[in-house]
Amino acid sequence: MTLDLVLIGxxxxxxxxxxxxxxxxxxxARDHDLxxxxxxxxxxxxxxxxxxxxxxxxxxxxxxxxxPAVAGPHVLSFLREALKRSAAAAQQRRLVVVETTTLDIExxxxxxxxxxxxxxxxxxxxxxxxxxxxxxxxxxxxxxxRADRRFLxxxxxxxxxxxxxxxxxxxxxxxxxxxxxxxxxTTNFMLTAMEKGRGFDEAxxxxxxxxxxxxxxxxxxxxxxxxxxxxxxxxxxxxxNITPRDVDRRGIAPHTGRLARRAKSAGRRLKLVxxxxxxxxxxxxxxxxxxxxxxxxxxxxxxxxxxxxxxxDLLEEIAIVxxxxxxxxxxxxxxxxxxxxxxxxxxxxxxRRSPTAAPRSRTP
Amino acid sequence: MTLDLVLIGxxxxxxxxxxxxxxxxxxxARDHDLxxxxxxxxxxxxxxxxxxxxxxxxxxxxxxxxxPAVAGPHVLSFLREALKRSAAAAQQRRLVVVETTTLDIExxxxxxxxxxxxxxxxxxxxxxxxxxxxxxxxxxxxxxxRADRRFLxxxxxxxxxxxxxxxxxxxxxxxxxxxxxxxxxTTNFMLTAMEKGRGFDEAxxxxxxxxxxxxxxxxxxxxxxxxxxxxxxxxxxxxxNITPRDVDRRGIAPHTGRLARRAKSAGRRLKLVxxxxxxxxxxxxxxxxxxxxxxxxxxxxxxxxxxxxxxxDLLEEIAIVxxxxxxxxxxxxxxxxxxxxxxxxxxxxxxRRSPTAAPRSRTP
Numbered sequence: 266m267t268l269d270l271v272l273i274g275x276x277x278x279x280x281x282x283x284x285x286x287x288x289x290x291x292x293x294a295r296d297h298d299l300x301x302x303x304x305x306x307x308x309x310x311x312x313x314x315x316x317x318x319x320x321x322x323x324x325x326x327x328x329x330x331x332x333p334a335v336a337g338p339h340v341l342s343f344l345r346e347a348l349k350r351s352a353a354a355a356q357q358r359r360l361v362v363v364e365t366t367t368l369d370i371e372x373x374x375x376x377x378x379x380x381x382x383x384x385x386x387x388x389x390x391x392x393x394x395x396x397x398x399x400x401x402x403x404x405x406x407x408x409x410x411r412a413d414r415r416f417l418x419x420x421x422x423x424x425x426x427x428x429x430x431x432x433x434x435x436x437x438x439x440x441x442x443x444x445x446x447x448x449x450x451t452t453n454f455m456l457t458a459m460e461k462g463r464g465f466d467e468a469x470x471x472x473x474x475x476x477x478x479x480x481x482x483x484x485x486x487x488x489x490x491x492x493x494x495x496x497x498x499x500x501x502x503x504x505x506n507i508t509p510r511d512v513d514r515r516g517i518a519p520h521t522g523r524l525a526r527r528a529k530s531a532g533r534r535l536k537l538v539x540x541x542x543x544x545x546x547x548x549x550x551x552x553x554x555x556x557x558x559x560x561x562x563x564x565x566x567x568x569x570x571x572x573x574x575x576x577x578d579l580l581e582e583i584a585i586v587x588x589x590x591x592x593x594x595x596x597x598x599x600x601x602x603x604x605x606x607x608x609x610x611x612x613x614x615x616x617r618r619s620p621t622a623a624p625r626s627r628t629p
Numbered sequence: 630m631t632l633d634l635v636l637i638g639x640x641x642x643x644x645x646x647x648x649x650x651x652x653x654x655x656x657x658a659r660d661h662d663l664x665x666x667x668x669x670x671x672x673x674x675x676x677x678x679x680x681x682x683x684x685x686x687x688x689x690x691x692x693x694x695x696x697p698a699v700a701g702p703h704v705l706s707f708l709r710e711a712l713k714r715s716a717a718a719a720q721q722r723r724l725v726v727v728e729t730t731t732l733d734i735e736x737x738x739x740x741x742x743x744x745x746x747x748x749x750x751x752x753x754x755x756x757x758x759x760x761x762x763x764x765x766x767x768x769x770x771x772x773x774x775r776a777d778r779r780f781l782x783x784x785x786x787x788x789x790x791x792x793x794x795x796x797x798x799x800x801x802x803x804x805x806x807x808x809x810x811x812x813x814x815t816t817n818f819m820l821t822a823m824e825k826g827r828g829f830d831e832a833x834x835x836x837x838x839x840x841x842x843x844x845x846x847x848x849x850x851x852x853x854x855x856x857x858x859x860x861x862x863x864x865x866x867x868x869x870n871i872t873p874r875d876v877d878r879r880g881i882a883p884h885t886g887r888l889a890r891r892a893k894s895a896g897r898r899l900k901l902v903x904x905x906x907x908x909x910x911x912x913x914x915x916x917x918x919x920x921x922x923x924x925x926x927x928x929x930x931x932x933x934x935x936x937x938x939x940x941x942d943l944l945e946e947i948a949i950v951x952x953x954x955x956x957x958x959x960x961x962x963x964x965x966x967x968x969x970x971x972x973x974x975x976x977x978x979x980x981r982r983s984p985t986a987a988p989r990s991r992t993p
Binding site: 293425426435580589604 | 950
C-alpha cells in the first residue's frame with residue numbers, strides 16, 4: 266500500500282521525519298507492506314512544492330535549513346490546492362497531511378486550521394503539535410469522526426513515547442481517572458541544575474543552546490508548555506473540553522533555586538508537576554511546583570527526562586517514563602501515527618501475521 | 630459480536646476474570662460491541678462443565694473456592710470435546726481458550742499442551758501463564774501462524790500493565806535491543822523490607838500470607854520466576870528462542886539482607902534485576918543481584934512494584950512501571966487479550982470510530 270503525504274511546515278522536525286522515512290524505507294515495506302511518498306511540502310520561507318520532482322528539489326535545497334515552519338493564508342491556499350490534486354488518494358483514504366508548524370500556544374493556530382481543512386478535504390491529519398489537541402480537541406475529533414478520517418498526535422506530549430496510543434490500543438476497558446507527570450524538559454533540567462547550585466539564567470541558557478527550550482523561553486518557565494500538555498492529556502484521556510488557559514498554572518523563577526536546594530537537602534525534590542483529575546463533573550487541571558517525597562516516582566525524574574503516571578480504575582497506577590527525547594523521537598511519533606493509519610487500511614487478518622511472527626533462529 | 634470462551638483452570642485468577650466479565654458487561658457492549666459467553670470450564674478439583682447451565686452451576690458452587698487449577702490427561706480430553714462442541718464458533722474465529730492452570734516453570738506444562746491443542750482446534754489461546762511463552766514461544770507462535778489464530782499472553786510478565794501489547798501495537802518500526810527490569814514482586818518486597826532491618830523469613834512469610842509469593846517459594850527467591858519472565862520477554866521482544874534454564878540465574882538468601890543494608894547506607898540500592906540483550910547473534914539473559922546507583926530508575930522501584938526499561942533503536946530508553954499488581958490486574962490482562970481478539974474481527978472502519986470519539990460535555 267502507498268500513502269501520500271503532504272507536509273505542512275518543513276522545519277527541524279519535518280526534515281528529520283522526511284529523513285526517517287528514507288532510513289526506514291525497507292523496514293516499512295517489509296514489516297508493514299507500506300510505501301510512503303511525500304507529494305507536497307509547504308514552507309514559509311522557501312515556498313511550497315507539489316509533485317515528486319519539486320519536492321525533491323525543495324528537500325535538496327533546504328534539507329539543512331533551520332527555517333521556522335510555515336504559516337499564513339498562502340499556506341491554506343496551498344493546502345487546498347494539494348487536497349484537490351490528491352483527491353483520488355483522499356478518496357481511497359491514502360492521503361495524510363503532516364502538520365508541524367510553529368505553535369501559538371494560546372490559540373493553537375495556525376495548526377488547528379490546517380488540520381480542519383485537511384480533514385474536510387478527506388485527508389487524515391497527523392501532528393506533533395500540542396496546540397490543536399490542547400486548544401480544539403473536541404471540535405477536531407468531531408470533524409475527524411464526520412470525515413471518517415484519523416486525527417492523530419502522538420508526538421504532542423512526550424515525543425515518541427506512546428501515551429495516547431498506549432491508552433487507545435493497549436488499555437481497552439480501562440478508565441483513566443486522572444494523571445500527574447513531569448512533562449516539560451526545560452524546567453526539569455533547570456530544577457535539577459539549580460539543586461546542584463547552578464544559576465537560573467545559566468541553566469536556561471544551556472537549554473536554549475541545546476535547542477530544547479522553546480524559542481520564547483517564557484513558554485517553558487512560566488508553565489505554558491506544561492499547561493498545554495496537561496490540557497491535551499485531559500481532553501483526550503479524561504474527555505475534558507479545556508484549553509491551556511483553563512489550567513491553574515505556575516512556573517519557575519530565579520528564587521525557585523533556593524526552594525529546590527532546601528527540598529533536596531531534606532531528602533525531597535521540587536518538581537513542576539502537571540496534573541488533572543475528575544472532581545465530580547468538573548476537570549481540575551493544574552501545573553504547580555510540588556515538593557515530593559524521595560520515594561515518589563516523579564521525584565526520581567532527572568534532567569530532561571519526562572514521566573507520566575496514569576491513575577486508572579482497573580489497573581490502579583501505571584507510569585511511563587521517557588528517558589531521552591529529541592528530534593528523532595518527535596519524528597518517530599509522526600511515523601508511528603502514519604503507520605497507525607496504514608494499519609487501518611490493512612485487512613485485520615494481514616495485521617495479525619506480523620505480531621506472532623515466529624523467532625528467526627535458535628540463539629540461546 | 631459474541632466470543633465464546635472455554636476456561637482451562639478455574640483458580641483465583643480465572644474466577645476473578647469471570648467476575649470481571651460480569652462487571653464489564655455493559656462497557657464491553659457499549660465500547661466494543663462485544664458479548665462474551667463462558668461455554669465451558671475445566672477444573673481439576675471440581676470437574677468440568679460444558680454449556681451455560683453447567684457452567685453457571687460450577688461457578689455458583691465454586692466461585693469462592695481457592696482450589697488449584699486443573700491438570701492431567703482428562704483436561705485434554707475435556708478440551709478436545711469442548712473444541713468439537715464449539716466447532717462452528719471456532720470456524721467463525723469466535724472461540725477463545727483461556728488458560729490459567731498452575732505452572733511447572735521448568736517445562737511450561739501443562740499449559741503449553743493446552744494451548745497447542747486449542748490452536749489446533751481453531752480456537753484463539755489466551756493465557757496469564759508465563760510458562761508457555763518462556764518455554765515454548767517459538768513453537769506456539771508458529772502453531773498460531775499456521776492456524777491463523779491469536780496466541781496472547783499479556784498477563785505473563787507484569788499483570789495487566791501492557792508490555793507485549795505496548796511493543797506490538799504502539800511501537801511500530803521500533804526495534805527493541807535489550808531490556809532490564811525488576812519483575813518479581815516477592816523478592817523486591819523482601820529486599821525493601823530487609824533494607825529496613827527485617828528478617829528474610831519474616832518478609833517471606835508476609836508475602837506468602839498475602840498470596841503474592843508462589844506456592845513453592847523457591848520459585849521466587851531462587852530467581853526462577855524472574856528467569857521465566859526474562860525468557861518470555863527475550864523470546865518475544867528480542868526474537869530469542871530460549872527457556873528459563875538458558876537464563877544465568879541468581880536469587881536472594883538470608884545473607885542478602887546485610888548487602889542490601891550496606892548498599893542503602895551508601896545511597897545505593899540492591900535489586901534483583903532481570904535483563905537480556907543481543908550480543909552479536911547470541912542472546913545474553915540473566916537474573917542477578919545488582920547494586921544500583923540511587924538515580925537509576927530501577928533503584929526507586931519499591932516494595933511490590935515492578936518496572937521494565939526497554940532499550941530501543943529509535944526511541945532510546947522507555948520505561949514502564951507497575952505501581953500495583955494483584956488478582957484484578959492479572960484478570961484484566963486476560964480481558965485485554967480477549968478484546969484484542971474481538972478487535973481483529975471488527976472491520977477497521979468501525980475500530981476507528983471509538984478512539985476519536987468526541988468529548989461528551991464541556992467541563993472546564
